[in-house]
Amino acid sequence: MSGPARRSQQERAATTRARILEAAFSCLVDSGYGATTVGAVQERAGVARGTLLHHFPTRSALMAGVVEDVVERRLVVLTAAPTSGAPSDGWDAVVDLVWRELRGPAYAAALELWIAARTDDDLRRALVPLQERLFASVHGRITALVGADHPRAPLLVQFTIDLLTGSHLAGILQPRAGTDVVVDAWKAALRVLAAAQEPLT
Known part of the structure; x- marks a missing residue:
């Protein structure tokens, strides 16, 4: 044998x-x-x-490899199907998706790399094209949730990412009371903003 x-x-x-x-x-x-x-x-x-x-x-080569690895890890979360019990579509699912990813270890690693890339040219060159791929994948995933023809989708997606990122970063050093209320309030506001069909200008 x-x-x-x-x-x-x-x-x-x-x-x-x-x-x-x-x-x-x-x-x-x-x-x-x-x-x-x-x-x-x-x-x-x-x-x-x-x-x-x-x-x-070199360390630069190692960090470039880590950048790609971190982006892949984030994409696993951001392109995953909704978890059991989560909304399967709509703007609530968009908020849940972004908020879940921001609180995961891959985002924590990405944040370390972003800060370092501000003053590290090699790291920034490795990060920028992969970051663009990440953004494109996120927008594709969200389009699948809310519909490709929604005229406000691009701007509302950006609002969501920016607001939730800010809320998350504000609580990194010390958890802030009321963050969950902010997330729920944004879900309600987002439904109102998304209900109108004309583009936001």
Whole structure:
């Protein structure tokens, strides 16, 4: 009887790369961008330094890989079907979708990268095109929820993202009382704004 099939070198390399990216993601979430060094990621991943440098020769290369990984993680949430018990369509589902993603670990990691990218040209170059892909996917997902022909959809989507992002950021250092009330109030306001069919100008 033959034993288990041996993994190819390509499969082993892909597994190692994923392990390194998982370690880098965890470092970002737990300790922040400044502490996500090559050494810290190497230790958390449990790989030799030479192995890590084979996949990511510099910290910039590692961070570029993490940017792509974080965007993929956010897309998993933002393009997922509504969870059991959640509204399956409409503007309430839009708010729930954005709010759920903002409170997840992938957004926490993305926030660390955004702040660092303000003064890191290499990181910004890696982040911008992937961020555009993220925005396009979000708008596509929301269009599926509210209808492609809604004349106010683009602006109301932007309102929703900006308002909920601000509410979330305001409570990062210390949870704020009343945030859930703000989210529910925006749902009510959004239904009113969306009911009118003419574009907002």
